[in-house]
Amino acid sequence: MRISYNWLKQFIKLDWKSEETAALLTDLGLEVEGVEKFESLKGGLEGVVVGHVLTCVQHPNADRLRITTVDLGTGTPVQIVCGAPNVAVGQKVPVATIGTTLYDKEGNAFQIKKGKIRGEESHGMICAEDELGLGEGHDGIMILKDDLKPGTPASKIFNIETDEVFEIGLTPNRADAMSHWGVARDLRAGLNQKNVHTELITPSVSNFRVDKRTLKIDVKVDDSKLVPRYCGVTISGITVKPSPAWLQNRLKAIGLTPKNNVVDVTNYVLHELGQPLHAFDAAKIRGNKVIVKTAAAGTKFTTLDDVERTLNEEDIVICDENGPMCIAGVLGGKNSGVTESTSSIFLESAYFNPVSIRKTAKRHGISSDASFRFERGIDPTITQYVLKRAALLIQETAGGEITSDIIDIHPKKIEDHSVFLNFNNVKRTIGQEIPVETIKKILVSLEIKISTMSEIGLGLTIPAYRVDVEREIDVIEEILRVYGYNNISFTQKLNASISNSSRTEDYKLQNIIAAQLVSLGFNEMMANSLTTPDYVKLSENLKEEFNVTMLNPLSNDLSAMRQSLLFSALEAVSFNINRKRSDLKLFEFGKSYHKLPSGYDENKHLTLTVTGNRSAESWAQPQQPAGFFLFKSYVSLIFERLGISKLQTQPVSNSIFAEGIAIVYGKDIIAELGTIKKSVTKEFDIKQEVFFADLNWDAIIKLVSSKIKYNEISKFPEVRRDLALLLDNDVTFDTVYAIARQTEKSLLKDISLFDVYEGNNLPEGKKSYAVSFTLQDSNKTLTDEQIDKIMNKIRQNLETQAGAQLR
Secondary structure: OEEEHHHHOOOEOOOOOHHHHHHHHHHOOOEEEEEEEEEOOOOOOOOEEEEEEEEEEEOOOOOOOEEEEEEOOOOOOEEEEEOOOOOOOOOEEEEEOOOOEEEOOOOOEEEOOOEEEOOEEEOOEEOOHHHHOOOOOOOOOOOEOOOOOOOOEHHHHOOOOEEEEEEEEOOOOOHHHOOHHHHHHHHHHHHHHOOOOOOEOOOOOOOOOOOOOOOOOEEEEOOOOOOOEEEEEEEEOOOOOOOOHHHHHHHHHOOOOOOOHHHHHHHHHHHHHOOOEEEEEHHHOHHHEEEEEEOOOOOEEEEOOOOEEEOOOOOEEEEEOOEEEEEOOOEEEOOOOOOOOOOEEEEEEEEOOHHHHHHHHHHHOOOOHHHHHHOOOOOOOOHHHHHHHHHHHHHHHHOOEEOOOOEEEOOOOOOOEEEEEEHHHHHHHHOOOOOHHHHHHHHHHOOOEEEEEOOOEEEEEEOOOOOOOOOHHHHHHHHHHHHOHHHOOOOOOOOOOOOOOOOOOHHHHHHHHHHHHHHOOOEEOOOOOEEOHHHHHHOOOOOHHHOEEOOOOOOHHHOEEOOOOHHHHHHHHHHHHOOOOOOEEEEEEEEEEEEEOOEEEEEEEEEEEEEOEOOOOEOOEOOOEOOHHHHHHHHHHHHHHHOOOOOEEEEOOOOOEEEEEEEEEOOEEEEEEEEEOHHHHHHHOOOOOEEEEEEEHHHHHHHOOOOOOOOOOOOOOOEEEEEEEEEEOOOOHHHHHHHHHHHOOOOEEEEEEEEEEOOOOOOOOEEEEEEEEEEOOOOOOOOHHHHHHHHHHHHHHHHHHHOOEEO
């Protein structure tokens, strides 16, 4: 938001430097992000002075040039070569002295230098209108008034306005400060706290009067909840033309382009007092009647930006008998606005429901100065006052007469609201006791009325325009920002508290696993929970009716909460592959969202995604693509790190996997992993194999034990024995593992499959497993007799239960 310092000073008399004012505004919460200089004329005519032509003779080497001597008020006349046909002795003329910077029509700078023109020295330039930017004339030099003193700066003669403009980073809650009046109000409060007492100067509307009642526009408001207040008045006999210089300068200073006197006044008052206005060409209002209502769904309407829009049944529109003229509080219509031929207007000032305006602006993708203010909440008490202010300015700049009484439809007053402020709460929140008199002084300066007072606190009445002050804590914040955050003292004592937290808290476990995965070469990704609802069609396990959809989506691609983290991962894989990064290891902690018949459901997941080669290209080893068993080991390491055992595997039932497994604990599936179907990866333009694992993080947290169990390292040696087993093809290692564990539970410490052979020299339907068995007794050294007895028993059970044969 841009605030003109000159404009601000119209409300509050202040002779502070802009840097001091900017610092105070920042302390008050209106952060000044920068201060820019504004000049109504670029360059400000700096270096241009009044000159008195003393002599003027023909240039000896050029028919169209003359040599002049000019008094610039320095005591020593200078010689200037001039080509203007109207230059003459005795004239007072504008002279750009040596070193002056002027600007051409395109804004390009050029500097006046000492030089020779056809052999004669020239120490400056006598200027025409266009050379100074004061007009379009270039027939000759400007002739100034005879009574001007040589050396007088031209900026004083032409009233060049200079200004300083504050760029304020306004927070969304400060609707009350979205105008020069609002900023001045805050500035006064800050000044009072610094014992600089000054009053706010309110623009007067005492001259407002109805000249004649010749143009009445009837107004009907259908829904007072959507339009709590609506004011209007007609002005006739106006002349639409460019605004006066002072008004144009005010608008240019804050970055607005002047259009015509009527539109400029509405913009001026908007930024002056924070109340949006709209002027309709009264001749274009059919039936002399304005109807404020919601639009009929599907109505086509062309706005000022020449875009045809389809209206929604919730949009508030300003209509005449033929249909909409304006989207209320957002943007005017193309066919009802003020043009050069307009001679009478209907001027509107209203208060619209902020929520309705916000939805309409978002729905149509419009962000105007009016909607910016309406949707945050304006002051409902000044609606008529602002209308009078604007009407008087239009009369001042465009002429005309007030030709109707003010219509003010205001069925129910928007009341101020009450808050009780407890002094103890102020002290506890701020951490320092602020004197009661200081608190009262601050509140009064903020126009917060003190209705009751007791030893424990104050009963307060908050003005309606302070939509951000509704609770006691909001009042305390107001007190603190005006009192000054920098004025709050702090002690040298450092206080700390120690809280008991479980080692199995969610965030701690996330950090543990994240660190492990990063050490394995993974990168963490964070995807948007909003996605396209169409992704559920790629999986038979997901249902479209379970989508949690947005009421006001930014786009169709971001209109539903994700039911699965898979598609976010595939988007990331596709994005990286398209940028020549095809070897990826990604993990994400995130949530899925479902609208079930029983209600909304939200689940937390950990997902792993691997594609491409298992390691970077290197001369030391050949490239190897990532495989399923390597991927499975990453998942297994997670459970091992968390101390979760007694897991089993079973075939996966998820339709997104071409092949894979589910990991279960008891009857609960806690993870599913496998190779994504090519029909799914094709939708993301991925041509390489992708492995994906989805871990139910909520279930995993419940399985992590808060107790640490440990065993001392045995003093006695381990013994390893290997068996080469001939097995049927349908016998899995899990079967071998389970039989061996069941055979020897105490001394068998580890079972490992270190070789698999399927090929020549084996009977049909057979395979060879090479399995190692590690035995250890924590109390003594095992004897050969014990070892042989255990191994024979394991062999026998494998033969009888799994049909194994020793090779």
